[in-house]
Amino acid sequence: MSVQSQAFTGNCSDCPVRHRAVCAHCEIDELDELESIKYYRTFEAGQTIIWSGDKMAFVGSVIAGIASLTQTMEDGRTQMVGLLLPSDFVGRPGRDGSAYDVTATTDVVMCCFRKKPFEQLMARTPHIAHRLLQMTLDELDAAREWMLVLGRKTAREKIASLLSIIARRDASLSPNGPSGAMVFDLPLTREAMADYLGLTLETVSRQMSALKRDGVILLEGKRHVTVPDMGRLMEEAGDDSDGGLMA
Amino acid sequence: MSVQSQAFTGNCSDCPVRHRAVCAHCEIDELDELESIKYYRTFEAGQTIIWSGDKMAFVGSVIAGIASLTQTMEDGRTQMVGLLLPSDFVGRPGRDGSAYDVTATTDVVMCCFRKKPFEQLMARTPHIAHRLLQMTLDELDAAREWMLVLGRKTAREKIASLLSIIARRDASLSPNGPSGAMVFDLPLTREAMADYLGLTLETVSRQMSALKRDGVILLEGKRHVTVPDMGRLMEEAGDDSDGGLMA
DNA sequence: CGATCAGTTGAATATGGTCAACGGCTGTGG
DNA sequence: CCACAGCCGTTGACCATATTCAACTGATCG
Incomplete structure (x- = not known):
């Protein structure tokens, strides 16, 4: 690589x-x-x-x-x-x-x-x-x-939080999809995500599937993520709208 | 006060x-x-x-x-x-x-x-x-x-971790009991402990009772804690012995 | 004395963990 | 070329842990 x-x-x-x-x-x-x-x-x-x-x-x-x-x-x-x-x-x-x-x-x-x-x-x-x-x-x-x-977020909120952090960080670098959608590749395995979030890898996998099923994210392969609506993702993360910094 | x-x-x-x-x-x-x-x-x-x-x-x-x-x-x-x-x-x-x-x-x-x-x-x-x-x-x-x-500790381990941090911090200031036992007053309510540990106050209360029942700590009133054996407490916290750094 | 506050305890429930089977890819070796 | 192993990930069934809702105790205060 x-x-x-x-x-x-x-x-x-x-x-x-x-x-x-x-x-x-x-x-x-x-x-x-x-x-x-x-x-x-x-x-x-x-x-x-x-x-x-x-x-x-x-x-x-x-x-x-x-x-x-x-x-x-x-x-x-x-x-x-x-x-x-x-x-x-x-x-x-x-x-x-x-x-x-x-x-x-x-x-x-x-x-x-x-x-x-x-x-x-x-x-x-x-x-x-x-x-x-x-x-x-x-x-x-x-x-x-x-x-x-x-300490306080549910498994689903944890996943959404991680995704929105990665998405925002890559915002400047990665190509944006249509209508302001964000597109990026996860730099982490499911296990690494679990280690970061204080979850098991099974729970990470389940919640990723759930977010996909609910249309919050689109998955191509295991790693390539499209977020059609960042606002929606941030809601899911519990960080209502602002999230702090979105230059 | x-x-x-x-x-x-x-x-x-x-x-x-x-x-x-x-x-x-x-x-x-x-x-x-x-x-x-x-x-x-x-x-x-x-x-x-x-x-x-x-x-x-x-x-x-x-x-x-x-x-x-x-x-x-x-x-x-x-x-x-x-x-x-x-x-x-x-x-x-x-x-x-x-x-x-x-x-x-x-x-x-x-x-x-x-x-x-x-x-x-x-x-x-x-x-x-x-x-x-x-x-x-x-x-x-x-x-x-x-x-x-x-992210990774159980409720019991979380409580034990908090107690051992407070105990070690007060080590220099507070009077030590017999045989190196540590004695201190909790500066936090059960609710504040819960907020610190990412738990509910009920769980905090239950685990405090459990640690008391198991002889890891002694309680006089709600706040006055005696730790007869710091090593035992640290084991319960999952921080085998050393505990890292806290000059 | 009732009211309020901190804390304890119980019963029912939900959330995430554990164990296990399985799918799809990639690389290796016969 | 296919067979197989190894890795990453998904999914299911069951279970443990901590949460929720609720009742209750004891202390303090006006």
């Missing part, structure tokens, strides 16, 4: 997430410093990027692909606690170990910075520290929004 | 959270600047501190008491997404509105800073920005740990 970065040469100025990642606000000279401590790594779908508890040698940005953060209990139950998309930051400056497993859901390209030099650079570079604070606050908001989904 | 700060005069050097709050790493001169934009406010139990969607005029630290962050759906379902304890920070620099309701669970004393001057000060003061980043990363970890609780 190819990732979009095949044409990417490793130059920050060509970087697809240049304006959104942790380096977004950097000046030229700061970018030069980052360049000197950065390197690229690719991970295949399914591969673990960082193990929970391991000490991390690097931090970095996801450039292409999707990674997930998961927590695991001793008896094997798992909960996905975050989805990392291109431009998202991986790692925790100021702490050695990761609290969760980071796994490549699709093939992933990362821009890594050696951790020590990055921390030192951050101490000298308010632009980076400030951007990281912003991003962390956004992630905190997202995590808390997800807590509402996990 | 009296709060412990009655003797607190409003001087940073006497502040009970001086070394843990957002101002923890400040030098004397930075502290002086903070003093000039700070003021105290008290909120009675049950009072709303900030409404979701409102624009905030201030940010600040909880000095005494407990506040909670809650999300609400149109149909009234609510989920608590954070508990704010003394030293925790309220508000989001760089954004006007709050994404959640902030409510005083007990009587609360806050040290407030006018938002604009605080943001300006933060831009000039790496110590504050850095401390805020640390605290935000900690909150993010806590939120993600809670996602596992909400």
Whole structure:
């Protein structure tokens, strides 16, 4: 499976997430410093990027692909606690170990910075520290929004919530169908969806079928989704209409 | 209900959270600047501190008491997404509105800073920005740990998880019983516990009774809890032994 | 004293989980 | 080329867990 970065040469100025990642606000000279401590790594779908508890040698940005953060209990139950998309930051400056497993859901390209030099650079570079604070606050908001989904929504609402998040995120990128319908491919298996939603994969499958039966979504194959009416989907999600941000 | 700060005069050097709050790493001169934009406010139990969607005029630290962050759906379902304890920070620099309701669970004393001057000060003061980043990363970890609780734990495990968090947090402050038993008062009603755990208050009540019946906890009245064996409680929570991170 | 509030408990029910069978695809090897 | 295994997903039958609705207790307050 190819990732979009095949044409990417490793130059920050060509970087697809240049304006959104942790380096977004950097000046030229700061970018030069980052360049000197950065390197690229690719991970295949399914591969673990960082193990929970391991000490991390690097931090970095996801450039292409999707990674997930998961927590695991001793008896094997798992909960996905975050989805990392291109431009998202991986790692925790100021702490050695990761609290969760980071796994490549699709093939992933990362821009890594050696951790020590990055921390030192951050101490000298308010632009980076400030951007990281912003991003962390956004992630905190997202995590808390997800807590509402996990704690209070029904299985059907959970599925609808996940679909509407993915749909809105892909809104800019993917081709829109007729009459403002949204079309996208699910980047997750049913099992990954279940891990994200705190459900079993059987329940995910059933509710997907139910939403399809009720005309809320159309399915072509297992992964290709068309949402004829976003408003309807958002109602199903319990997020009446607005949903917060729909630039 | 009296709060412990009655003797607190409003001087940073006497502040009970001086070394843990957002101002923890400040030098004397930075502290002086903070003093000039700070003021105290008290909120009675049950009072709303900030409404979701409102624009905030201030940010600040909880000095005494407990506040909670809650999300609400149109149909009234609510989920608590954070508990704010003394030293925790309220508000989001760089954004006007709050994404959640902030409510005083007990009587609360806050040290407030006018938002604009605080943001300006933060831009000039790496110590504050850095401390805020640390605290935000900690909150993010806590939120993600809670996602596992909400998504994958049984009602009994959820209750045990909440009790062990409260117990560990009060560990330093409260008097320990004999043989390392932990003793504390629940700062939450059954309903607030339910909101935090994604359960109904009836289920909370039943599981509390069950844990009491099984000798995992002792109850005196409704709120006074003794945990004779923390290890046992942690097992019940599914968090084998360690429990992760809570300095 | 009644009223209100926090909490407990019971009985019936619904929602999602568990276990199991099965369908469709893809890749491999005879 | 077909047979087969492995993976992802769907569906059904049954069951467990937590919710719902309701009655009830004990404390506090005016």
